[in-house]
Amino acid sequence: MWPSASRITIYEYYPGAPIPHYCIQCPDYPCVSACPTKALSVDQLTGAVLVDPSLCTLCLKCVEACPGKVPKTTRGKSHVLICDLCFGDPACVRECSRVGYNALKTVKKPSNTGIKHYAKPPELVAEEFGRKIYM
Amino acid sequence: MQIYGSWGKLLSVDLSAGKTSEERIHPITYRMFVGGRGLATYILWRELGKKWGSVDPLGPENMLTILTGPLTGYYPGIKLVVSGKSPQSGGVVGSAISSHVAYSIKTAGYDGIIVRGASRDPVYIYVRDDLVEIRDASKLWGLKGLELTKSLRSELGRDAPSLYIGPAGENLVRTAAVMARWFHAAGYGGYGAVMGSKKLKAIVVEGSGPLPPVARRDEFLKLRYEVIDKVAARSTFRVWGTTSGLWRVGHDTSSEPIRNWVEEWHNREEFSHVAIEKKYWIKNPWADWGCPLACMKVSKAVVDGVTYYTDGPDYEMGAYLGSNLGLFEVDKVIALSALADDLGLCGIQTGNTMGFAVELYERGLITREDVGYELKWGDFYCLKRLMEDIAYRRGFGGVLAEGTYRAAVEVAKRRNLPSEEVLKYAVQVKGIGVGAHGIRSRKDYPQPIAYAASVQGGDHTSVAGLPADSEESEISSAFLDSAVVCSFTSVEEETVLKFLNAVTGWGVTKEELYRTIGLRILSLQRILLLLGGPDVRWDPRVHDDNPLRFYEPLPSGPYTNSVVSRDEVLNSIAEYYKQLGWDSYGIPTEETLRKLGLYDAVDVVKTLRRELGVS
Numbered sequence: 001m002w003p004s005a006s007r008i009t010i011y012e013y014y015p016g017a018p019i020p021h022y023c024i025q026c027p028d029y030p031c032v033s034a035c036p037t038k039a040l041s042v043d044q045l046t047g048a049v050l051v052d053p054s055l056c057t058l059c060l061k062c063v064e065a066c067p068g069k070v071p072k073t074t075r076g077k078s079h080v081l082i083c084d085l086c087f088g089d090p091a092c093v094r095e096c097s098r099v100g101y102n103a104l105k106t107v108k109k110p111s112n113t114g115i116k117h118y119a120k121p122p123e124l125v126a127e128e129f130g131r132k133i134y135m
Numbered sequence: 136m137q138i139y140g141s142w143g144k145l146l147s148v149d150l151s152a153g154k155t156s157e158e159r160i161h162p163i164t165y166r167m168f169v170g171g172r173g174l175a176t177y178i179l180w181r182e183l184g185k186k187w188g189s190v191d192p193l194g195p196e197n198m199l200t201i202l203t204g205p206l207t208g209y210y211p212g213i214k215l216v217v218s219g220k221s222p223q224s225g226g227v228v229g230s231a232i233s234s235h236v237a238y239s240i241k242t243a244g245y246d247g248i249i250v251r252g253a254s255r256d257p258v259y260i261y262v263r264d265d266l267v268e269i270r271d272a273s274k275l276w277g278l279k280g281l282e283l284t285k286s287l288r289s290e291l292g293r294d295a296p297s298l299y300i301g302p303a304g305e306n307l308v309r310t311a312a313v314m315a316r317w318f319h320a321a322g323y324g325g326y327g328a329v330m331g332s333k334k335l336k337a338i339v340v341e342g343s344g345p346l347p348p349v350a351r352r353d354e355f356l357k358l359r360y361e362v363i364d365k366v367a368a369r370s371t372f373r374v375w376g377t378t379s380g381l382w383r384v385g386h387d388t389s390s391e392p393i394r395n396w397v398e399e400w401h402n403r404e405e406f407s408h409v410a411i412e413k414k415y416w417i418k419n420p421w422a423d424w425g426c427p428l429a430c431m432k433v434s435k436a437v438v439d440g441v442t443y444y445t446d447g448p449d450y451e452m453g454a455y456l457g458s459n460l461g462l463f464e465v466d467k468v469i470a471l472s473a474l475a476d477d478l479g480l481c482g483i484q485t486g487n488t489m490g491f492a493v494e495l496y497e498r499g500l501i502t503r504e505d506v507g508y509e510l511k512w513g514d515f516y517c518l519k520r521l522m523e524d525i526a527y528r529r530g531f532g533g534v535l536a537e538g539t540y541r542a543a544v545e546v547a548k549r550r551n552l553p554s555e556e557v558l559k560y561a562v563q564v565k566g567i568g569v570g571a572h573g574i575r576s577r578k579d580y581p582q583p584i585a586y587a588a589s590v591q592g593g594d595h596t597s598v599a600g601l602p603a604d605s606e607e608s609e610i611s612s613a614f615l616d617s618a619v620v621c622s623f624t625s626v627e628e629e630t631v632l633k634f635l636n637a638v639t640g641w642g643v644t645k646e647e648l649y650r651t652i653g654l655r656i657l658s659l660q661r662i663l664l665l666l667g668g669p670d671v672r673w674d675p676r677v678h679d680d681n682p683l684r685f686y687e688p689l690p691s692g693p694y695t696n697s698v699v700s701r702d703e704v705l706n707s708i709a710e711y712y713k714q715l716g717w718d719s720y721g722i723p724t725e726e727t728l729r730k731l732g733l734y735d736a737v738d739v740v741k742t743l744r745r746e747l748g749v750s
């Protein structure tokens with residue numbers, strides 16, 4: 001098990017207000033366009049961003065381009081980590097439902113571009129969410 | 136020798152020398168002591184055992200150990216164990232706490248952190264994988280928990296797992312806790328004061344590697360899901376957490392401390408989980424890392440325009456900072472609990488001392504002249520002031536900051552009374568306030584000998600019981616604290632053992648757990664407790680006993696007049712010691728020590744017997 005290599009990260013800036021942070025598959029995929037080595041591509045079936053470990057140089061241009069600063073790096077991995085939707089069967093969702101929290105669900109990708117608003121750095125989400133429950 | 140579930144490596148930090156290094160622990164040592172509490176006991180014994188009696192828990196020669204166990208990170212739920220020579224009991228207390236630091240230590244490549252020496256100026260320890268730094272904490276010193284969390288976050292630029300102390304630890308209050316994540320405390324033992332004595336404000340650990348390899352992966356995964364499913368099905372516990380104890384223990388089993396344990400029963404519906412959920416919970420459930428149970432709930436209360444947040448209040452906080460102080464107004468109990476968290480006080484130990492103080496005041500053993508103000512049951516304002524005075528050692532707070540036992544001795548001295556005259560109101564065992572589960576109604580889980588024969592005194596998470604080779608025995612808690620499993624996510628012992636074996640590849644049997652491994656840990660803890668010192672020394676003939684209050688019949692509730700007798704307690708203790716292979720004073724026999732491979736303890740125990748006059 002390797003917690004920091006997980007492609008979903010939970011931040012908690014306020015007690016009881018955890019923020020799951022992961023790739024939301026932007027309709028325009030700014031990370032893919034930003035990558036100078038073409039290490040990133042879009043899975044035609046799931047819409048997930050796929051990383052080619054052999055091409056990634058860890059230049060972090062994708063992180064810069066990502067509205068949520070999602071792509072992760074960790075010790076011992078020579079490439080960025082981005083959620084690949086487990087090729088259609090998300091393990092995180094399975095685990096979350098198994099324990100009965102049901103905080104994560106698989107949904108159909110909405111067609112509008114509004115979805116991009118969900119890609120936010122965790123600090124910002126925390127501020128909004130925290131304000132809601134703590135004020 | 137290949138090792139699974141642990142790295143076989145600790146991070147060692149010497150604050151006097153300002154140096155850090157790595158320390159190897161042999162795989163055989165893990166096999167003998169498991170990890171967590173067991174490993175702490177071994178390390179403390181090895182290094183300080185020969186001079187134990189003279190080691191000042193608050194001096195630089197004491198060590199602070201922060202240890203994970205082989206199950207940390209693998210078994211659902213998360214804990215680590217803080218230890219050292221306890222400034223409360225003079226022995227070794229394994230003090231468990233939920234913290235992200237637990238898995239972070241392991242993913243940084245260590246099984247734990249050992250802190251030796253003391254810094255001259257305030258520092259914090261920063262670990263990021265191989266990078267270890269002792270950093271200046273002069274700007275953090277003095278900060279309370281909430282402020283500190285924010286300051287650390289802005290200093291580091293992100294949220295990082297940390298353990299820390301509040302002002303209480305800085306001021307060497309013996310009931311100070313090591314804190315984590317706002318409301319989490321390693322309270323028993325008083326290790327917040329040990330951190331304070333080392334001028335160590337916080338320990339921040341960011342690990343980014345994998346957990347150590349497991350021996351049998353498939354079996355481990357199968358067991359992991361088995362445990363997850365079992366634990367996730369504990370729906371009552373998930374919905375109510377331990378808060379339901381305020382009704383279950385306070386009303387049904389009649390074993391909750393009320394006004395310094397004068398009573399153990401109440402029927403106040405407003406002081407129940409049902410009422411609390413409706414009015415105060417703003418987030419339910421709330422879980423620690425990797426936990427399928429989620430026993431925590433975030434509560435919020437506004438008192439006099441000030442907003443307070445805390446967890447629950449969970450049962451122990453509600454009992455000790457509520458009913459034990461005669462306070463049944465939940466908003467104010469939440470406020471006291473939040474305050475204890477923020478000041479870095481153990482709510483159990485501090486609530487125990489505060490209840491004791493109010494009773495002394497009521498009896499005229501301390502007066503307004505001593506305290507500076509009136510002490511009254513249920514009066515939030517004087518209680519809040521008293522708690523702050525303890526954390527900052529202001530006025531009479533300085534006496535109470537020594538904890539219930541030492542405060543009792545001091546009050547007796549000031550009143551020219553024999554200490555028994557004050558100690559009879561002190562509901563503690565061997566320097567440790569008794570947890571909020573009484574024994575008089577006989578309906579709650581602790582047996583009549585639970586505390587009197589425990590190697591961790593009044594600690595309700597480590598209770599003694601008969602038979603000695605069953606889950607009733609303290610060996611069972613010693614085991615969970617050594618493998619390091621949260622007691623709320625633990626399942627039947629057989630499965631936990633299987634889990635341990637799948638992760639470590641050991642093949643420990645129940646027999647080995649009770650006759651060897653667990654007994655070895657418990658025996659060493661017992662020896663160190665009896666060695667004690669420098670300011671306390673426990674005599675088994677006097678101190679292996681309950682607080683006197685527990686021999687008074689219950690005055691109210693469904694079990695009115697229920698009582699335990701001292702004869703019964705002493706007989707059961709004798710039987711328990713016999714089953715463990717200890718003599719009638721609870722000192723492990725030479726034969727037992729040799730069987731456990733504790734050869735170097737043989738001579739120490741001989742000296743101990745001589746000193747106690749029981750050879």
Ligand code: SF4
Nearest residue numbers: 035056057059060062
């Ligand atoms: S870090 Fe890797 S994936 Fe990201 S932009 Fe650079 S090369 Fe592409």
Ligand code: SF4
Nearest residue numbers: 023024025026031066
């Ligand atoms: S969220 Fe970030 S990583 Fe995911 S598609 Fe958008 S830009 Fe790429």
Ligand code: SF4
Nearest residue numbers: 008083085086090092
């Ligand atoms: S879908 Fe799969 S890759 Fe993506 S966050 Fe969940 S578990 Fe990780």
Ligand code: SF4
Nearest residue numbers: 212213423426430621
């Ligand atoms: S059961 Fe409660 S205390 Fe234990 S790990 Fe889970 S949330 Fe934490």
